[in-house]
Every structure is written in C-alpha cells, then in structure tokens.
Amino acid sequence: MPPSMVLVVDAVQGTLDDLGTPLSDVTFVVFDLETTGGSASEHAITEIGAVKVRGGEVIGELATLVDPGGPIPPFISVLTGITDAMVVAAPRIESVLPSFLEFIRGTTLVAHNAGFDVGFIKAACAAHGYPPPINAVLDTVDLARRLLTRDETPNCKLATLARLFRTSTEPCHRALQDARATVGVLHGLIERAGSFDVHTVEDLRSFVRAPTPEQRRKRHLADLVPHAPGVYVFEDAHGEALYIGKSTNLRNRVRSYFTASETRPRIREMIGVAERVRPIVCATALEAEVRELRLIGAAKPRYNRKSRFPEKAVWLKLTDEPFPRLSIVREVKDDQGTYLGPFGSTRLADDARAALHEAVPLRRCTERLTLRTTRPACALAGIGRCGAPCEGRESPAAYHEHVDAAREAMTGDAGAVFTALEARMERLAAEQRYEEAAVDRDRLAAYVRTAARMQRLSSLTRLPHLVAASPAFSGGWEIHVVRHGRLTAAGVMPKGAHPAPFVEALVATAETVSPGPGPTPAATAEETECVLRWLESPGVRLVEVDGEWSLPARGAARLKARIDLAYAPRHRPSSREGRPLR
Incomplete structure (x- = not known):
C-alpha cells in the first residue's frame, strides 16, 4: 500500500438483536382447544385452555368452556367429558375470542x-371479523x-x-390440563435443544425447519435425475417403492426433498429409508400425471x-331384479344395473341413497322380491314412503315408474x-x-356432486376414440390419444412438423382398449378426471x-354451483346451521 494511502476501518459493535432473543426471555402462550370435530370449517370450539410462561415460570392462565352453538356429538363427549349440559350456560366464541386474542398479544404461540388449534382460531377470527393472529407459532410435535x-x-402423541x-400434569383431553402438560413437554424439548446449540427462539424455529442430517447426506440421489417431465420413484435398498411423485422438471423436484423447504415429517422419515431415486421420463405433463396414478395404484407405496x-x-347401484332397490356395492358388474359413483366412502354413498329415497319411494328392504313374494309390509308403507310391493299393493308397472x-x-x-330435499330443508329451517x-x-x-362428476366422466368414457392437442412450451404441440377415458398415447410434435403423419403414427401405436362395464369402463375415475382437466384447459384443440x-x-x-355456494365460508353466529340453497 502506498504511504500516502490510509485505510480507515469503522468498528461496529453488534447489538443484542443480532444474537436473537434468548429462550429465557421469550413469553410463550401454550394453548389447547377442545372441539366438536376435526374440521375448522364445519365444527366448533367447546373449550379453550392457555398457559402463559416465561423463563420456565407460569405467569398466567386462561380457561373457559365455549357454547358451540349446537349439540356435541356423543363420541366427542365420551372422549373429552364435555357434555351439552356443561356448555349450555357457557359464553359463545364471539364473547371469548377478544379475551384470548388479548391474552396472546406479543407472545409466541x-x-x-x-x-x-391455530386453524380453529383463524376460522373463528374470520367468522367474527377479527384479523388472524400474527404470532410466531411453535409446534411441539415438530x-x-x-x-x-x-x-x-x-x-409423538402428547x-x-x-x-x-x-x-x-397428565393430559386428559381437557383444554387447560392438556395445555399444562404441553408446557412440561415444551420445557423438556427446549432442554434437549440446548445440546444442538439452540439458545434463542430464532434458533429454535430455524432448527425445526433445517434439513435433517439424512436429507443433507442423501442429496446425491438427485444428481442423475434429468431435467424433464416425468415420474420419480423413491426406493429402499430392496427396490421397494417408498414414495411416487410427478413433476414437469424431475431434477428440481427431487432436489427439493433434500432442502429445508421439505418439512413433512412422513417425507423426512422416508428420506431416511430411501437408497435411490428412479426417474421415469414422460413425453408430457399429462402422461406423467397418469403414470403416477397408475404406479401408485399398482405399487401402493407406504409413504403415499x-x-x-x-x-x-x-x-x-340400482339393482336389476323384479322390484329394484338401491344397494351400496364395491364392484361394478356387467349386468343391467344402473350405477352412481364412485364415492370416496360408504358414508357418502349412504347419504346419496338417502337423498334419492327422499324423492323416489323405492323399497328399502334388502330381500330379493319376486312377483310371487308376499310378506307383511314395513312401517315405511304406513307413512306413505313405500308402495308395499311386497304385499302386492303396488303393481310391477307402477313400481317401475319409480325405478325409471x-x-x-x-x-x-x-x-x-x-x-x-330443498323443500324439506326449508320446512326444517322454518321449524328451527x-x-x-x-x-x-x-x-x-x-348426491349432486357425485352425479355431476359421474356425468362428466361418462361423457368422455362413452367416446371410443379421441385425439386432442395443446401448445407445447417448445413451440410444437402436445398430442394425446384417449380411448374410453383412458390415456393410450402421448407425444410432442416438433415445431413446423406436418401434423397428419405424426398423428397417424401416434394413433397407430396407441394402446388398444376393451371397455368394461360402468361409467368408468377403462380407467380409474381419477385418471379420467386428469384427462378431462387437460381437455378443458386453455388452448386445447380437438383433432379427432x-x-x-x-x-x-x-x-x-x-x-x-348452488351446492358449492351452500358450503362457502360464511359469517354467522352458528356455523352448524343449515344454509339455504337459493
């Protein structure tokens, strides 16, 4: 350095803020809720318990029962011990919420x-016009x-x-007791975290989000995965599929599993077991989506x-017999029965059956009736909900009007x-x-959602052959062949190529499909829905x-649309009241 030049260095002293907030100085509010069910949009809070702690000392508690605005399901009462009689004189959530929000102000939840728990609090805030809490949140499970x-x-149960x-304190599914137990668990976990040089609340939050040692150690598994659309399969040392996914860029997606952005506990556990990643390159994103569904259904990976x-x-199923009835089945057969579905559960199928029975007086008995069968009618005949074909009161011709x-x-x-159903709901609402x-x-x-879905699927599965194209990012065209709702071929036509020979070659190599029975005769409903979503996307053109x-x-x-409107988020005192369908 020349003698004439002088180097001046300004010394800057660090602040305590640069070091973070020591855990001993952080005010935590450990809280727990009891509710009428598991969905914040459909169920209500019945009890709130919260404990405010700082430096290992309890400095405040808040506990109250809450009137949920409707009956508490029996199995919830058995679990928590909270009954309808206990909450009949309790305040409603709109009265309790301001006190709770003030109690947690400026703290870490x-x-x-x-x-x-946070989901229920946010739902209550939205329902009653309060901004959602912006407190930092720690999860003792994580x-x-x-x-x-x-x-x-x-x-990691409480x-x-x-x-x-x-x-x-031993947890017992009561809010304050469970919150007190969680305080003890939090203190035990913070003590453990000290051995990882976690001494501030910022360190603690970063520690939860940081990649695990297994994630860092196995980053090399993404090295040979290509930058292409397709399916990736995480496998263990024996070649068993652990997890299957899809992506438009396989390399980038697989890399993300080994970073801090991947926080799902199940997936982090899966990474610890995985020994290799097998990529399956696909021509288009739709092919990747369909292949993923087929591979998951065939391999049934335990982490999916x-x-x-x-x-x-x-x-x-509307059965095929002299006096048909509505039956819940798990198999679509090649018979004369009429099918509605698929449903995600037996409960949903039973709900749809009840809706149909409200409009159509079909028999509800399970015995097979013939034209010669005679037996005493059930109580439904006495109240006009069944024509009693079992007693011969209703002729086969009259009964088949209901079947039609x-x-x-x-x-x-x-x-x-x-x-x-709308008329019945209006009458019940008028009677409160x-x-x-x-x-x-x-x-x-x-009923309506499943019928709408099935009719959409059936409109496509009836077509023995369809070819459609959409613009590709490369400037060419993505072309797919669909037969009876099943994707049978996929390819990308280069920019400037003549379409006729390319389409002819793709159709010639497409899978031959022999349709089976029912509304989804050649593929799963989920696969056909994937194809439908693509067909309805902007820019898709029908070729054949x-x-x-x-x-x-x-x-x-x-x-x-009217059904979906009835389930839209709404602001009203009781979220359990039936909403009109107008």
Missing part, C-alpha cells in the same frame, strides 16, 4: 399439533420429531411425551397417502331430488331444526372425435 429418536419414544418428560387403493371405490325416475335422477336430470336441515344438505351435496361428446342438458352439473 405453542401447541401440540399446532396446525389444528420439535419432538426433530429432537427425539424412535428408541426414546414410539410416537400422552407419550408427557410420560417421557414426567410432566406434573392418496390414490393408493382405487379398487376400494364405493358405488350406489330413480334411473333418470342418477344418470340425467337431478332436479327432482334437488327439489324434494337446523341440525336436521344440515344433515339433509350434506345428503343432497353427496369418434362419437358425440356431450352432457345431459338438465344434468347435475347445473345444480352443483
């Missing part, structure tokens, strides 16, 4: 499975999963962790949650069922029987269509 090993604890840390058991779909109406409601016009009206609303929703692609003019799709 802590809960066990925090997403559940902390436990990062700090504890399987050798120490078989699971009761299990309370025993491990020998908390002074969705689409593992397509064969367990449930159907509502039910078949039309399942496959075509849903208006009769909608009108019957809101719980019963809500049950009918759910039944109608199960064999047959007519249409929906019923008075089908269930025209009513689905």
